[in-house]
Amino acid sequence: MTLSTGLNHIATANELTKIVNExxxxxxxxxxxxxxxxxxxxxxxxxxxxxxxxKFFDMAFDSPEAHIIRNLPECKTFAGLPFTVYYKxxxxxxxxxxxxxxxxxxxxxxxxLNS
Amino acid sequence: MENYFDVIVIGGGPAGLxxxxxxxxxKLKTLILNEGAAGGQMVLTHEVANYPGxxxxxxxxxxxxxxxxxxxxxxxxxxxxxxxxxxxxxxxxSVEINGSETFFxxxxxxxxxxxxxxxxxxxxxxxxxxxxxxxATCDGDFFQDKNxIVIGGGxxxxxxxxxxxxxxxxxxxxHQFDHFQAFESAVSEAKxxxxxxxxxxxxxxxxxxxxxxxxxxxxxxxxxxxxTKEIDGAFILIGYVPNTESLKGIIELNxxxxxxxxxxxxxxxxxxxxxxxxxxxxxxxxxxxVSDGTIAALSAADYIEKQKEEILV
Ligand SMILES: Cc1cc2nc3c(=O)[nH]c(=O)nc-3n(C[C@H](O)[C@H](O)[C@H](O)COP(=O)(O)OP(=O)(O)OC[C@H]3O[C@@H](n4cnc5c(N)ncnc54)[C@H](O)[C@@H]3O)c2cc1C
Numbered sequence: 001m002t003l004s005t006g007l008n009h010i011a012t013a014n015e016l017t018k019i020v021n022e023x024x025x026x027x028x029x030x031x032x033x034x035x036x037x038x039x040x041x042x043x044x045x046x047x048x049x050x051x052x053x054x055k056f057f058d059m060a061f062d063s064p065e066a067h068i069i070r071n072l073p074e075c076k077t078f079a080g081l082p083f084t085v086y087y088k089x090x091x092x093x094x095x096x097x098x099x100x101x102x103x104x105x106x107x108x109x110x111x112x113l114n115s
Numbered sequence: 116m117e118n119y120f121d122v123i124v125i126g127g128g129p130a131g132l133x134x135x136x137x138x139x140x141x142k143l144k145t146l147i148l149n150e151g152a153a154g155g156q157m158v159l160t161h162e163v164a165n166y167p168g169x170x171x172x173x174x175x176x177x178x179x180x181x182x183x184x185x186x187x188x189x190x191x192x193x194x195x196x197x198x199x200x201x202x203x204x205x206x207x208x209s210v211e212i213n214g215s216e217t218f219f220x221x222x223x224x225x226x227x228x229x230x231x232x233x234x235x236x237x238x239x240x241x242x243x244x245x246x247x248x249x250x251a252t253c254d255g256d257f258f259q260d261k262n263x264i265v266i267g268g269g270x271x272x273x274x275x276x277x278x279x280x281x282x283x284x285x286x287x288x289x290h291q292f293d294h295f296q297a298f299e300s301a302v303s304e305a306k307x308x309x310x311x312x313x314x315x316x317x318x319x320x321x322x323x324x325x326x327x328x329x330x331x332x333x334x335x336x337x338x339x340x341x342x343t344k345e346i347d348g349a350f351i352l353i354g355y356v357p358n359t360e361s362l363k364g365i366i367e368l369n370x371x372x373x374x375x376x377x378x379x380x381x382x383x384x385x386x387x388x389x390x391x392x393x394x395x396x397x398x399x400x401x402x403x404x405v406s407d408g409t410i411a412a413l414s415a416a417d418y419i420e421k422q423k424e425e426i427l428v
Contacts, residue, residue: 080244098244
């Protein structure tokens with residue numbers, strides 16, 4: 001199950017764990033090809049080159065493997081797609097739910113995942 | 116000359132993208148500057164079933180198709196930018212983006228569209244994505260067997276209230292007037308649904324919760340009575356506002372902050388045109404935006420042609 005975005009996809013929970021452990025800064029947008037998610041993927045696609053110290057991925061919310069994101073304590077109150085998680089040194093640095101714009105995403109990246 | 120264009124289109128929804136298609140096909144050097152994702156409100160539409168010639172398509176796919184078509188003819192599209200300065204009064208107009216780069220053009224088309232209206236109640240921003248949603252199709256399934264409210268009284272509020280009964284155990288429509296603004300068919304369908312009840316002549320004063328939304332404080336506008344309703348979710352579906360905040364004092368707007376144009380999409384400033392939902396008009400649809408975008412592009416092309424002739428005379 002993959003999303004038709006221009007981002008790299010994460011298919012399994014193991015893959016996500018490996019990526020998070022092997023990279024200092026990771027941003028994962030877990031969603032669907034729906035109205036609230038597409039703008040977030042597009043922001044990520046747009047800034048991939050500028051934030052070369054961050055690895056950007058998407059993950060399909062409806063895949064059973066996405067339990068790893070859906071069940072994060074940081075996401076337990078979320079009730080809006082997508083669930084976007086920012087990881088620093090293997091740990092969740094920030095998580096947001098629902099649509100986010102360029103300013104919101106970059107301000108989190110600048111604050112939480114600076115190089 | 117890299118930053119000089121014949122036309123700059125501000126806004127990349129259906130109106131702006133259509134202008135881009137027409138202008139670049141006419142070999143005019145065209146730039147579309149868009150604040151969010153290209154496609155505008157179209158991207159927010161799960162299924163577009165009223166675009167002539169296409170039985171059904173996702174808003175996302177239609178947006179992609181329009182963008183690709185504009186780019187194929189040479190139109191440059193920049194998304195996720197912020198317009199930080201706009202100067203329209205001279206013959207050469209200028210648009211600064213992200214506080215750093217400036218583009219110049221002979222003509223400008225304003226196609227900034229609109230966005231969902233927020234109610235501005237206390238707690239609304241805090242619980243966005245944690246119980247408060249503006250898209251029933253996107254977030255409805257988070258509210259399986261839950262109690263929710265829908266705020267609004269137009270067609271989309273009542274239609275979405277009905278669709279949310281697929282998930283929720285109860286849906287309460289909270290509306291500020293004693294009657295609905297929706298079509299009779301939408302009203303009767305909602306009234307006939309046993310899961311839906313109504314709180315009329317009332318407004319939300321505050322959303323309350325700990326980590327997620329738990330309660331809404333509701334005020335009856337006629338009696339002044341305040342009540343508290345325990346809820347798991349709130350869908351705010353109260354229409355739209357035009358994206359013209361940054362145009363105030365620059366271009367003529369009406370009392371609803373919509374851009375005033377004539378039939379040729381001309382604004383009060385020579386060489387500046389407007390198209391789509393940001394304009395004062397009655398019907399706001401993809402087709403009407405596409406039509407506006409076409410007219411604005413043809414008017415802008417005509418304006419540029421006449422300018423050339425004036426210089427030659
Ligand atoms: C949930 C939903 C469902 C809908 N369903 C349908 C449907 O089924 N069929 C139908 O015909 N219509 C539908 N509509 C209406 C339709 O989407 C709109 O009428 C249409 O998109 C308006 O087009 P537009 O180009 O004028 O503006 P928009 O689509 O609003 O696009 C404007 C663009 O301009 C950008 N912008 C705003 N300000 C600036 C600025 N200062 N600088 C740069 N860019 C800026 C915005 O980010 C946006 O991308 C729906 C709308 C919604 C919200």
